[in-house]
Amino acid sequence: MNPTTIWLVVGGLILAAFVITGLVAVRQRRILAGRRTGQLEEGPTPPVPTEPAQDAGDDAGVSVDVAEPAVSAEPEIVEAELLEPDRRPEAPEPPQSRMARLRRRLAGSTGALSRGLLMLISRDKIDEETWDDFEAVLIQSDLGVDPTTELVEALRSRIRVDAIADPAAARAILRQELLKLVDPTMDRSLDDTRTDKPAVIMVVGVNGTGKTTTVGKLARVLVAEDKDVLLGAADTFRAAAADQLETWGSRVGVPTVRGSEGADPASVAYEAVRAGIEQEVDVVLVDTAGRLHTKTGLMDELGKVKRVMERQAPVGEVLLVLDATTGQNGLVQARIFADVVQITGIVLTKLDGSARGGIVVQVQRELGVPVKLVGLGEGVDDLAPFDPEVFVDALLTP
Ligand SMILES: Nc1nc2c(ncn2[C@@H]2O[C@H](COP(=O)(O)OP(=O)(O)OP(=O)(O)O)[C@@H](O)[C@H]2O)c(=O)[nH]1
Numbered sequence: 001m002n003p004t005t006i007w008l009v010v011g012g013l014i015l016a017a018f019v020i021t022g023l024v025a026v027r028q029r030r031i032l033a034g035r036r037t038g039q040l041e042e043g044p045t046p047p048v049p050t051e052p053a054q055d056a057g058d059d060a061g062v063s064v065d066v067a068e069p070a071v072s073a074e075p076e077i078v079e080a081e082l083l084e085p086d087r088r089p090e091a092p093e094p095p096q097s098r099m100a101r102l103r104r105r106l107a108g109s110t111g112a113l114s115r116g117l118l119m120l121i122s123r124d125k126i127d128e129e130t131w132d133d134f135e136a137v138l139i140q141s142d143l144g145v146d147p148t149t150e151l152v153e154a155l156r157s158r159i160r161v162d163a164i165a166d167p168a169a170a171r172a173i174l175r176q177e178l179l180k181l182v183d184p185t186m187d188r189s190l191d192d193t194r195t196d197k198p199a200v201i202m203v204v205g206v207n208g209t210g211k212t213t214t215v216g217k218l219a220r221v222l223v224a225e226d227k228d229v230l231l232g233a234a235d236t237f238r239a240a241a242a243d244q245l246e247t248w249g250s251r252v253g254v255p256t257v258r259g260s261e262g263a264d265p266a267s268v269a270y271e272a273v274r275a276g277i278e279q280e281v282d283v284v285l286v287d288t289a290g291r292l293h294t295k296t297g298l299m300d301e302l303g304k305v306k307r308v309m310e311r312q313a314p315v316g317e318v319l320l321v322l323d324a325t326t327g328q329n330g331l332v333q334a335r336i337f338a339d340v341v342q343i344t345g346i347v348l349t350k351l352d353g354s355a356r357g358g359i360v361v362q363v364q365r366e367l368g369v370p371v372k373l374v375g376l377g378e379g380v381d382d383l384a385p386f387d388p389e390v391f392v393d394a395l396l397t398p
Pocket residue numbers: 205206207208209210211212213214235241289290291349350351352374375376377378382
């Protein structure tokens with residue numbers, strides 16, 4: 001072999017080594033990028049399981065088109081950015097000061113109702129006209145006809161039997177009777193504790209009731225409790241909804257799984273739970289699209305979103321968000337949603353500035369599930385656990 005041939009062979013070998021090293025580096029970068037975006041490098045994303053037709057589970061009565069969610073609209077996981085010092089996640093307000101502030105806010109918001117009740121109960125002479133006025137105030141607060149009748153009858157008989165003439169004593173009886181209606185015995189705790197898998201909380205409701213805002217606020221509360229949280233933007237009808245949720249995620253410093261506009265919501269929800277399991281988070285919070293409760297197809301889809309998530313982890317909470325200012329309409333919505341997914345708790349939003357707190361009693365009776373959280377404003381820390389005693393005291397604070 002002459003020297004020129006030897007140099008050519010050596011040169012060829014060096015070139016081949018460079019090419020191989022380059023290819024390996026590119027591949028590793030792709031794997032890392034894939035992990036960051038939650039996409040698997042090897043092979044296609046595992047398909048979301050299709051549903052056996054007989055698997056109606058707790059959502060009996062819902063017939064669902066069990067077509068496999070579109071894999072083309074593969075959800076991406078958007079990590080909370082590595083934040084610059086001036087863009088660190090905002091620290092949520094500590095639970096104690098938040099609760100004290102929200103108590104004051106609740107007391108302020110029920111002013112009109114409480115003034116009405118207290119004025120009547122404090123009258124020198126409680127006659128038939130007073131009781132009629134009292135009933136009217138309660139009905140206007142959305143307490144509902146049956147609870148109002150029960151309350152008035154209980155009050156009348158106790159005031160008569162105990163010969164109550166003192167307004168303070170009448171107020172104490174009113175407090176007891178109101179508390180009975182709100183039912184302090186209901187379990188209002190949130191199933192937000194991780195077991196071997198993340199706790200999964202799904203949030204449903206019609207458009208504009210405050211679902212996305214509630215998911216964001218709840219994420220802040222959970223982060224303040226030192227929980228690892230992941231958000232799922234299963235509202236794929238409006239791209240802005242996923243953006244809104246992602247913004248909440250960035251503010252609190254938690255990742256968001258989202259899909260492209262029009263992607264199958266069940267597919268995004270499935271991916272969110274999968275990512276939550278993979279990242280070993282404590283809680284996966286899934287926001288769903290606001291839907292017209294009158295559209296059967298959309299409502300059926302909601303049942304499917306839940307069942308698909310349950311292929312991976314139990315959905316411990318389905319929170320129905322109701323707008324306290326919509327009154328009876330909220331009840332109609334509650335009934336229809338409860339037919340499609342098993343609701344485990346109510347979030348009553350916009351209770352600030354609403355003199356219709358009585359809806360708490362009606363909706364609990366209607367669904368047999370407790371109000372667990374209340375929204376008391378548009379601020380980021382304006383979500384509070386519902387406490388019957390605080391609520392009733394607020395109703396009786398002028
Ligand atoms: N005053 C008040 N406003 C609230 C409360 N909760 C939510 N909102 C406001 O209600 C509006 C609708 O809230 P969203 O969270 O976008 O409602 P959504 O149900 O996700 O709406 P869609 O995405 O259209 O389904 C926003 O302007 C919120 O700031 C609350 O407790 N009090």
